[in-house]
Amino acid sequence: MPLLKSWVSSANDAAHPFPLNNLPYGVFSTADSDPRCGVAIGDMILDCQAAEEAGLLQLADYPLLEMPFWNEMMEEGPAVWAALRARLTALLAEGSAEQAKLEPLLTAQAEAELHMPMAVAEYTDFYAGMQHAKNMGAILRGSPDLPANWLHIPIGYNGRASSVVVSGTPIHRPNGQTKAPDAEMPSFGPSKRLDIELEMGAIVGTGSEFGQPITVDEADAMIFGYVLLNDWSARDIQGWEYQPLGPFQGKAFGTSISPWIVTAAALESFRAPTPAREKELLPYLEGSKDGLYDIELEVLMQPEGAATATAISKTNYNRMYFSAAEQLCHHAIGGCEMNTGDLLGSGTISGAERSEYGSLMELSWAGREPFTLETGESRGFIEDGDTLTLRGNARGDGFTIGFGDCTGKILPAKVWPAAK
Amino acid sequence: MPLLKSWVSSANDAAHPFPLNNLPYGVFSTADSDPRCGVAIGDMILDCQAAEEAGLLQLADYPLLEMPFWNEMMEEGPAVWAALRARLTALLAEGSAEQAKLEPLLTAQAEAELHMPMAVAEYTDFYAGMQHAKNMGAILRGSPDLPANWLHIPIGYNGRASSVVVSGTPIHRPNGQTKAPDAEMPSFGPSKRLDIELEMGAIVGTGSEFGQPITVDEADAMIFGYVLLNDWSARDIQGWEYQPLGPFQGKAFGTSISPWIVTAAALESFRAPTPAREKELLPYLEGSKDGLYDIELEVLMQPEGAATATAISKTNYNRMYFSAAEQLCHHAIGGCEMNTGDLLGSGTISGAERSEYGSLMELSWAGREPFTLETGESRGFIEDGDTLTLRGNARGDGFTIGFGDCTGKILPAKVWPAAK
Numbered sequence: 001m002p003l004l005k006s007w008v009s010s011a012n013d014a015a016h017p018f019p020l021n022n023l024p025y026g027v028f029s030t031a032d033s034d035p036r037c038g039v040a041i042g043d044m045i046l047d048c049q050a051a052e053e054a055g056l057l058q059l060a061d062y063p064l065l066e067m068p069f070w071n072e073m074m075e076e077g078p079a080v081w082a083a084l085r086a087r088l089t090a091l092l093a094e095g096s097a098e099q100a101k102l103e104p105l106l107t108a109q110a111e112a113e114l115h116m117p118m119a120v121a122e123y124t125d126f127y128a129g130m131q132h133a134k135n136m137g138a139i140l141r142g143s144p145d146l147p148a149n150w151l152h153i154p155i156g157y158n159g160r161a162s163s164v165v166v167s168g169t170p171i172h173r174p175n176g177q178t179k180a181p182d183a184e185m186p187s188f189g190p191s192k193r194l195d196i197e198l199e200m201g202a203i204v205g206t207g208s209e210f211g212q213p214i215t216v217d218e219a220d221a222m223i224f225g226y227v228l229l230n231d232w233s234a235r236d237i238q239g240w241e242y243q244p245l246g247p248f249q250g251k252a253f254g255t256s257i258s259p260w261i262v263t264a265a266a267l268e269s270f271r272a273p274t275p276a277r278e279k280e281l282l283p284y285l286e287g288s289k290d291g292l293y294d295i296e297l298e299v300l301m302q303p304e305g306a307a308t309a310t311a312i313s314k315t316n317y318n319r320m321y322f323s324a325a326e327q328l329c330h331h332a333i334g335g336c337e338m339n340t341g342d343l344l345g346s347g348t349i350s351g352a353e354r355s356e357y358g359s360l361m362e363l364s365w366a367g368r369e370p371f372t373l374e375t376g377e378s379r380g381f382i383e384d385g386d387t388l389t390l391r392g393n394a395r396g397d398g399f400t401i402g403f404g405d406c407t408g409k410i411l412p413a414k415v416w417p418a419a420k
Numbered sequence: 421m422p423l424l425k426s427w428v429s430s431a432n433d434a435a436h437p438f439p440l441n442n443l444p445y446g447v448f449s450t451a452d453s454d455p456r457c458g459v460a461i462g463d464m465i466l467d468c469q470a471a472e473e474a475g476l477l478q479l480a481d482y483p484l485l486e487m488p489f490w491n492e493m494m495e496e497g498p499a500v501w502a503a504l505r506a507r508l509t510a511l512l513a514e515g516s517a518e519q520a521k522l523e524p525l526l527t528a529q530a531e532a533e534l535h536m537p538m539a540v541a542e543y544t545d546f547y548a549g550m551q552h553a554k555n556m557g558a559i560l561r562g563s564p565d566l567p568a569n570w571l572h573i574p575i576g577y578n579g580r581a582s583s584v585v586v587s588g589t590p591i592h593r594p595n596g597q598t599k600a601p602d603a604e605m606p607s608f609g610p611s612k613r614l615d616i617e618l619e620m621g622a623i624v625g626t627g628s629e630f631g632q633p634i635t636v637d638e639a640d641a642m643i644f645g646y647v648l649l650n651d652w653s654a655r656d657i658q659g660w661e662y663q664p665l666g667p668f669q670g671k672a673f674g675t676s677i678s679p680w681i682v683t684a685a686a687l688e689s690f691r692a693p694t695p696a697r698e699k700e701l702l703p704y705l706e707g708s709k710d711g712l713y714d715i716e717l718e719v720l721m722q723p724e725g726a727a728t729a730t731a732i733s734k735t736n737y738n739r740m741y742f743s744a745a746e747q748l749c750h751h752a753i754g755g756c757e758m759n760t761g762d763l764l765g766s767g768t769i770s771g772a773e774r775s776e777y778g779s780l781m782e783l784s785w786a787g788r789e790p791f792t793l794e795t796g797e798s799r800g801f802i803e804d805g806d807t808l809t810l811r812g813n814a815r816g817d818g819f820t821i822g823f824g825d826c827t828g829k830i831l832p833a834k835v836w837p838a839a840k
Contacts, residue, residue: 122581123544127665147663152606153597157665158578161542162757172631174754177573177702186572188702191754210583211592211673213836237754243567245547245577246666252756254630282597282608284836334594334611334657334832336672337474337582351828414755416704 001269003399005094008106011042017393017402018042023088023258024087024404025225027068028112035068035115040260040404041092041167044106051091051105056098058087068263069119074224081205081224085265112244114259114404117227118203120164122340124331125199125231125247126156128322128347135350135362141238147269151279154322156344159231160252164343167259167406173384173413174239190413191234193367194267194271194382197300197348198358198390200317201229201257202324202343211335216287219328220259222338226267226293226324228258228390228406229345235361235381255345258390258406266401270394272296272318274326284333291323295394295403299358303377304385310373313358315351317392322347384412421689423819426515428526431462437813437822438462443508444680444824445645447488447572448532455488455535457680460680460824461512462695464526471511471525476518478507489539490681494644495760501625501644505685534679534824537647540584541761543675544751545619545651545667548742550695552768555782560659573697574742574750576764579651580672584763587679587826593804593833594673596657610833611654613787614802617768618719618778618810620737621649621677622744624762631755636707636754639748642758646687646713646744648678648810648826649765655781655801675765678826686821690714690814692738696748706755711743715814715823717769719778723797724805730793735771735778737812742767804832 004020006011018024018040028045029035038045041321051057052065059065059080064073073080091098127133127150134144149155173194179186205224208214214222231251238250274377295317302308302309324344332338348358357363360381364370367380382388387409394401424440425432431439433704438444438460448465449455458465471477472485479485479500484493494502500785511518547553547570553838554564571573585591593614599606625644628634634642658670691710715737722729744764752758768778777783784790787800807829814821 013585102530149599149606149660149663152599153661155661155665158580158668160578160756162759163755165630172755173702175633176754177750179569179572185699186702188704212834212838213595215837234754240569241573241575242664242666243569244662244666245575246662246664248576248578249750249754249756252751253754269660279554279605284595284608285543330597330669331672333836334596334654334669334673335592336580336669339582414632416753417635418632 001303004089006041006092007094007096007099008042008044008092009374014398015400016042017400017404019399020089020092021396021399022262022266022401023085024067026068026117026260027115028107028114030107030112037065037068037070039088040109045107045109046102047105047107047110054101056091056101057084059084065254068115071118071341074118075194075350077206078221080263081263090324114166117259117261118341120161120343121339123159123161123164123343124156125159125345126327126329126347128154128320129349130321131319131350131352132358132362134358139361139366152282154327156327156331157246159255163252164255164257167256169256170409170411171232171254172411174234174237174248175413175416176234178236179240188238191237194234194410195233195360196299196388197231197233198297198313199229199231199348199366200346201227202344203261204328204338206339207339208332208337210337213333214329216285216325220287220289220291220325222328223264223324225261225263227261228392228403230256230388230390230406230408231345232256240317256406256408256419258403261402262401262403267293267394269396274323275321285326285329287325291325292320293394294318295392298391300389300391301373301379302387303373303375306375308374309389312363312371313356314371315349315356315358317349319349319351320346372390382410384410386410422817424509426461426512427514427516427519428462428464428512434818435820436462437820437824439819440509440512440819441816441819442682442686443505444682444765445490446537446680447535448527449535450527457485457488457490459508460529460738463529465529465532466522467525467527476511476521479504479505488553488564491761494538497626501683501685503711505683511840516794519802534586536586537679538682538761540581540763541759543581543584543763544576545579545765546574546747546767548574548740548747548767549769549778550741550771551739551772552778552782555770555777559781559786562733572702574747576747576751577666579675583672584675584677587676589676590829590831591652591674592831594654594657594670595833595836597660598656599660606660606839607645611657613655614830615653615655615780616719616808617651617653618717618733619649619651619768620766621647622764623647623681624758625760627759628752628757630757632754633753634749636665636705636745636749640707640709640711640745643684643744645681645683647681648823649814650676650808650810650828651765651827652676669686676826676828678823680824682821682823687713687814689816694743695741705746705749707745710736711745712740713814714738715812718811720809720811721799722807723793726795732783732791733775733777735769737752737769739769739771739832741767802830804830
């Protein structure tokens with residue numbers, strides 16, 4: 001598929017993240033308007049709530065966009081998703097007869113504030129990157145051997161939906177309980193090993209029924225779209241708490257997502273296969289489609305006051321061992337009801353080389369081998385004032401499907417207890 | 421406090437679970453009405469939505485009860501909780517001037533169907549029973565030694581809110597991935613080691629702010645009430661999946677709660693201390709109030725077609741090592757936002773003796789020592805058609821605070837994939 005031309009001229013640049021081929025969904029506000037649903041096109045946002053109210057979207061189940069979340073539309077299912085995408089494509093295409101009606105509904109992105117694109121129902125985080133799992137094993141347990149179940153199960157744990165925030169939201173360094181290896185007793189205070197995890201987030205559009213397992217192909221059809229996801233992690237809190245029931249407060253202080261939901265439809269031509277299976281999967285985990293996507297990913301780090309951000313990692317979503325559809329199928333296989341707005345983190349995406357690792361824990365090998373930023377400063381973990389940014393792009397023939405930055409700045413820990 | 425007398429005469433029996441001293445909140449429907457908020461009094465339910473509409477409840481922030489969930493009222497906070505409780509106590513007391521207006525708003529419990537009393541925001545399950553933790557260590561890891569962190573941290577993991585169902589909802593035996601110890605490869609199919617966990621559930625009434633840690637006393641004041649909670653568990657699925665990120669599909673197929681929220685106010689006179697600390701807690705986990713409650717608990721098991729249920733375990737909520745307030749404080753200590761409707765499972769409540777253990781895993785010592793029911797049948801784990809019931813009562817001087825049964829019947833596993 002070539003670049004689709006839009007009458008919004010900024011969308012016609014081969015390197016622009018939001019061409020007509022993309023049409024990602026978000027929620028925006030301006031100085032004059034409350035948060036509302038919109039779609040990014042070039043440097044602009046089309047006010048979809050207003051377009052729906054004006055009868056331009058031709059959605060049968062009107063209104064679907066009166067709330068500042070995309071959940072109601074997602075709940076409608078693939079036929080409505082396809083109809084809306086086709087309609088928006090026609091409306092915004094070069095030569096559209098509706099251009100004059102739509103122009104007043106455009107807002108410059110530079111003038112908009114972006115909000116959570118959906119209400120997160122529940123959040124689950126997976127562990128599907130093999131290189132990451134091997135690195136964490138080597139660092140934490142002294143051996144890169146994978147856990148015995150790892151090649152068979154898309155390992156995941158339930159995270160905390162209330163801590164999922166949109167890009168740009170500052171994150172306070174968490175307080176928590178840690179124990180130094182040689183200490184007799186644990187202590188309480190701000191985390192000293194604050195980290196990121198570079199992930200993709202898959203967003204469930206249509207749900208499953210309580211008690212009813214699903215197939216991988218059904219799961220694939222339930223996924224509405226994807227965001228970039230930074231699973232902020234406090235390694236020292238996590239290390240002390242995680243046995244035997246898994247990560248808890250080491251992960252619960254913040255999970256950032258990029259502001260635009262890039263639809264599975266926009267990514268369709270970038271599908272990529274999961275790698276050859278080192279052990280045969282059980283049949284319930286087999287699907288008919290390539291479940292990964294060729295999305296170039298990058299992590300940038302910028303200390304407080306620094307003029308530039310340093311790219312500290314580059315990798316690709318196609319490095320994962322399990323796909324989001326496989327993860328979603330496994331998530332529901334015991335009968336767990338999946339719902340519109342459920343968010344599934346892929347797990348940390350690390351490539352084979354050090355420069356492709358998706359966390360500081362791996363990039364600095366647990367802080368033992370700090371890396372150097374362009375400013376000359378070195379880092380093992382995150383320091384207060386640092387801003388971390390994830391970027392993602394799928395590169396087509398003459399066009400780019402971008403996600404919009406997923407960024408967050410770390411602020412000092414809050415004082416406990418709070419002043420009265 | 422003695423029994424408070426009501427003009428609803430069935431409420432005046434010393435053994436009745438729903439005297440005027442209790443006033444638990446639920447959601448009910450009848451053949452003639454959709455689900456709506458109600459309060460149990462004796463054998464009856466007062467339609468609180470109708471009472472509010474009639475102006476009888478004198479709630480300032482009217483309407484709070486137009487939805488079939490108690491969340492809006494819970495969100496209002498302790499002052500409104502106290503005002504509503506005082507008003508209902510006056511309305512339903514012997515000699516109330518409003519009796520004639522209220523009588524038409526009563527429905528017999530026998531004619532009502534009960535629904536989820538609140539929308540569960542997120543569900544967290546803890547592991548705060550010491551005897552249970554020791555038993556599980558002995559069974560699974562060959563040693564009753566507690567994990568190194570156990571005496572310091574109220575260990576918990578995030579569960580799945582979408583699988584929390586009200587008492588009476590049947591649960592299908594889950595399918596899942598398991599691996600026999602001597603097998604080379606895992607296999608897929610219905611769980612063979614299906615279990616219960618006897619727990620209390622604490623319901624968060626008012627939330628906390630994203631990024632802001634709280635104290636134990638603040639947490640105590642945030643808790644609106646309690647339910648009985650059965651954390652159904654598939655031990656074979658859990659055993660294969662839980663390393664290194666904790667329980668997932670072994671827990672996600674169903675969690676049952678009793679239908680009435682017994683308020684913290686109703687339980688106030690039953691407060692009980694946590695046991696002497698084997699190791700000093702960090703100061704952030706210290707509160708000024710006794711955080712447990714003296715609630716007698718019982719588990720009953722009834723095979724399909726059996727005339728009677730057998731009591732298989734008797735214990736008490738005051739056996740726990742950590743309180744719900746300590747758990748909630750720890751949950752928010754890193755800045756995790758807690759919200760109205762969050763549900764916190766206590767962890768399995770096991771007393772010191774075999775007859776007081778709160779799971780079949782412990783009662784049958786992993787199936788190796790089956791127990792016998794009154795029918796003469798023996799059980800290691802749950803069989804299809806078995807009904808499991810939790811019961812709870814706090815016994816006062818001349819009155820009882822009951823919870824209403826938390827019951828669930830196990831149905832055969834669903835066929836995968838579903839027939840088209």
